[in-house]
Amino acid sequence: MYDLTARKTVDEVSVAGGVRYVVWSQNGVYVAFMSKHNVLLAGKNLEYYHSFHENIRVKSGAWDENGVFVYSTLSHVKYCLPNGDSGIIHSLANPIYITRVHKQIMYYIDREQKVGKQRLNCSEYLFKLALHKRNFNDVKLWISNGRLCGNAVIGYLKSKGFPEVALHFVEDQQTRFNLALEYGHIEEAMTAAQELDERSCWNRLGLEALRQGNQQIVEMVYQKTKNFDALSFLYLITGNITKLRKMLKIAEMRGDVMSRFHNALMLGQVEERVKIMAEMGQVPLAALTARAHRLTEYMEKLEEFHGFPVG
Structure with a gap:
């Protein structure tokens, strides 16, 4: 860029392969430099944006x-x-020379010097442009009306850090679940898990909810998968003694001796532990536990009913 009045170079940019064509945007904000195999985009003051290399000639x-x-x-x-995104609009049977692109119509001249025009499918790049400018209403419009599909678009949304947009785009529940879980959208993941209703999904959801500290969802997952031991421990670490007592009753109703003993242990109910050990025939352990905690009443009962010399 040269200042004619001051007769000095104001700005400059390096283009690989030498410049063959220079094309300015209509508003003068952007400029493109084309060489034999390269396209370089810059701003109005020649600030470098991005360059693209082509294996075949740029025309x-x-x-x-x-x-x-x-x-x-x-x-x-x-x-x-200008943000570096690029892609293919369509292939060509014969080379053309583009003269103008306006309102999704391309005007060109072919090698027979005939002027022609063609409507372009610009959905992909208009979608990317809307995403770059954070015009999310336009993004949803292009997703719904632009016939955009496939894992490539989902991957693009993920790479650009817009998983919530990808969630609006994906309909398959398994994909939605994996995507929501990957980016920590726990509520969306739970909705997808309810649709799938698979134990593996519930387990993965529980792990992520636990990592995020979402107690309500962790509790719901443990209840759904009937993970009673984990549920009891959750109530212990959150100080929910009322529900921990319910877990003790549930363990008794289920006939699960180990779960019943663990819940009694977490509740600090020594009497219940003594009772469980005595019922299971572990009279010496029951007696020692009663003696360690000075439970005289239980010591006497053990001696009376089981004939074990507690003293």
């Missing part, structure tokens, strides 16, 4: 009204955004 290009550069090679029409 021509034009800016559309949205600030997207559309260019042609010998075999494809492609696009590139």
Whole structure:
């Protein structure tokens, strides 16, 4: 960039392969430099944005009204955004020379010097542009009306840090669950898990909820999977003694001796522990426990009913 009045270079940018064509956007904000195999995008003061290398020759290009550069090679029409995103719009049977792109219509000249125009499918790059500008209403519009599909778009949303948009896009519940879990969207993951209703999903949801400290969902998952031991421990560490007492009663109703003993241990109910050990035939242990905690009444009963010399 040269200042004619001051006769000095104001700014400069290096383009690999030498510059063949220079194309400015209509508003003068962007400029594209094209060499034989490279396209470089810069700002109005030649601040470098991104460059793209092509294995086959770059022939021509034009800016559309949205600030997207559309260019042609010998075999494809492609696009590139100032933020570095690029892609293929469609392939070409014969080379063309683009003169203008406006309102999703491309004007060009072919090698027979005939002027033509063609409607472009710009859904992909308009979707990416809307996402870059954080126009989420337009993003949803392009997702629903632009026939965008496939794991490539989902992967793009993930790579750009917009998993919540990807969640709106995905319909498969397993994919939604994996995506929500990967990015910590615990409520979305729970909704998908309820639809799937598989034990493996519930277990994964419980681990993530536990990592986030979401007590309510952890409790719900443990109840759903009937993980009674983990549920009792959850009530212990959260100080929910009322529900821990209920877990003791449930263990007794289920006939689970170990669970019953663990709940009694966590509740600090020595009498219950003595009672359990005595019922299971562990009279010496029951007697020692009663003696250690000075439970005279239980010591006498053990001696009376089991004939064990407690003293």
